[in-house]
Amino acid sequence: MAAISIRNVDVVFGDRVEKSLALLDKGSSRQEIIEVTGDVVGVDNACIEVQEGEICVLMGLSGSGKSSLLRAVNGLNAVSRGELLVQDGDQMVDIATCDAQKLRHMRTSKISMVFQKFALMPWMSVLDNVAFGLDMQGMGKEARRAKAMEKLEMVGLSEWKDKLPHELSGGMQQRVGLARAFAMDSDILLMDEPFSALDPLIRSQLQDELIELQQRLNKTILFVSHDLDEALKIGTHIAIMESAKIIQHGKPEEIVLNPKTPYVADFVAHTNPLNVLCGRSLMSNTCDLEASGDQLILNQHDNTLIGLDREGEVVSASRQGLSLPLLRWSEGDDIEQLAESLLVIASPDISMRSAIEIRYKTGLPLLLEESGRLVGMLSDKDFYHALLGKHFMVDEA
Numbered sequence: 447m448a449a450i451s452i453r454n455v456d457v458v459f460g461d462r463v464e465k466s467l468a469l470l471d472k473g474s475s476r477q478e479i480i481e482v483t484g485d486v487v488g489v490d491n492a493c494i495e496v497q498e499g500e501i502c503v504l505m506g507l508s509g510s511g512k513s514s515l516l517r518a519v520n521g522l523n524a525v526s527r528g529e530l531l532v533q534d535g536d537q538m539v540d541i542a543t544c545d546a547q548k549l550r551h552m553r554t555s556k557i558s559m560v561f562q563k564f565a566l567m568p569w570m571s572v573l574d575n576v577a578f579g580l581d582m583q584g585m586g587k588e589a590r591r592a593k594a595m596e597k598l599e600m601v602g603l604s605e606w607k608d609k610l611p612h613e614l615s616g617g618m619q620q621r622v623g624l625a626r627a628f629a630m631d632s633d634i635l636l637m638d639e640p641f642s643a644l645d646p647l648i649r650s651q652l653q654d655e656l657i658e659l660q661q662r663l664n665k666t667i668l669f670v671s672h673d674l675d676e677a678l679k680i681g682t683h684i685a686i687m688e689s690a691k692i693i694q695h696g697k698p699e700e701i702v703l704n705p706k707t708p709y710v711a712d713f714v715a716h717t718n719p720l721n722v723l724c725g726r727s728l729m730s731n732t733c734d735l736e737a738s739g740d741q742l743i744l745n746q747h748d749n750t751l752i753g754l755d756r757e758g759e760v761v762s763a764s765r766q767g768l769s770l771p772l773l774r775w776s777e778g779d780d781i782e783q784l785a786e787s788l789l790v791i792a793s794p795d796i797s798m799r800s801a802i803e804i805r806y807k808t809g810l811p812l813l814l815e816e817s818g819r820l821v822g823m824l825s826d827k828d829f830y831h832a833l834l835g836k837h838f839m840v841d842e843a
């Protein structure tokens with residue numbers, strides 16, 4: 447079920463919204479609209495559904511409209527047109543049209559927000575900062591403190607509960623911000639570049655922690671980032687924005703493999719594909735392998751051959767007439783222990799990172815089997831293609 451459903455949402459900042467929307471409908475650009483009405487189009491006809499338990503990352507360059515859209519979800523920005531439905535139990539509430547009381551209810555019990563600049567109260571202790579929102583939910587003092595303590599433990603800061611925010615480092619303050627958001631127990635978390643002020647190592651740690659917390663607590667998260675590597679790491683889905691529009695929305699792998707415009711391709715060209723791609727997206731297909739008698743040729747130069755049974759399962763391998771041992775490998779199995787000249791067979795869903803590590807240990811290509819049939823192979827050529835970013839085609843249609 448969708449936790450957030452954004453339907454044809456426009457957000458226009460200014461005093462002549464009707465006129466600006468009419469211009470938008472006529473196809474005027476953002477710049478033309480500013481010139482005519484003085485209004486700024488923050489979001490132009492956004493449509494996305496975020497399913498329960500998803501982490502959807504809004505990604506794009508500065509000024510592309512990410513925060514404008516995120517802040518519309520909890521009513522911090524007014525929706526100028528369209529529907530913005532947010533799940534409340536078994537109903538969907540339209541944030542664009544609901545009354546002030548409903549909006550307050552949604553903000554105090556359904557949607558929490560984590561900001562880039564932590565937004566902690568400087569005069570309150572760390573514990574009171576985490577407990578702050580619970581007061582607004584009407585929770586008693588003891589229960590509040592107990593819950594806040596539990597969340598501080600979750601982010602590893604229980605020892606710091608009596609300190610003031612300025613006594614903590616930036617990374618720790620952001621952890622307090624996370625604990626505060628999780629303490630609210632809201633189903634939906636809105637996160638506006640929460641880690642971008644932190645140094646890379648702390649940032650990476652907090653990303654890992656967020657992924658882990660999300661898996662444990664199954665929240666729905668809408669996360670703003672201008673960094674595609676971050677989006678690829680934490681997002682189950684990514685929506686890419688350019689000039690107030692969502693220009694591509696999909697799973698990380700879809701974005702990396704099929705960037706729809708040169709703008710997206712430019713982002714993709716500067717990312718590390720290893721974290722996203724799996725063997726299936728890059729493999730050479732079995733049908734591309736040449737046959738030699740009843741065997742298939744893996745490598746002409748050193749005469750590496752494989753034999754399949756009637757069902758297409760790999761049953762034998764040899765190099766220059768000498769038999770090669772086969773090993774069936776699954777994600778999580780040890781790679782360090784793999785011997786050289788072992789022919790590894792894995793699932794096409796193997797991550798590229800694991801596949802390259804295996805190739806490095808064994809010195810041989812990898813075979814990929816699905817449902818007991820050989821479906822493809824990963825050789826050095828496929829790895830180089832991935833690393834050089836030659837694995838995608840830009841759809842310029």
Ligand SMILES: Nc1ncnc2c1ncn2[C@@H]1O[C@H](COP(=O)(O)OP(=O)(O)OP(=O)(O)O)[C@@H](O)[C@H]1O
Pocket residue numbers: 459460486487488506507508509510511512513514515672
């Ligand atoms: N409250 C506001 N009033 C007027 N204009 C605004 C307001 N908020 C945002 N804008 C404008 O809307 C456009 C989109 O801004 P937004 O902050 O959504 O972009 P962004 O993609 O989040 O950028 P950044 O990564 O720099 O935060 C910008 O031109 C900005 O100046």
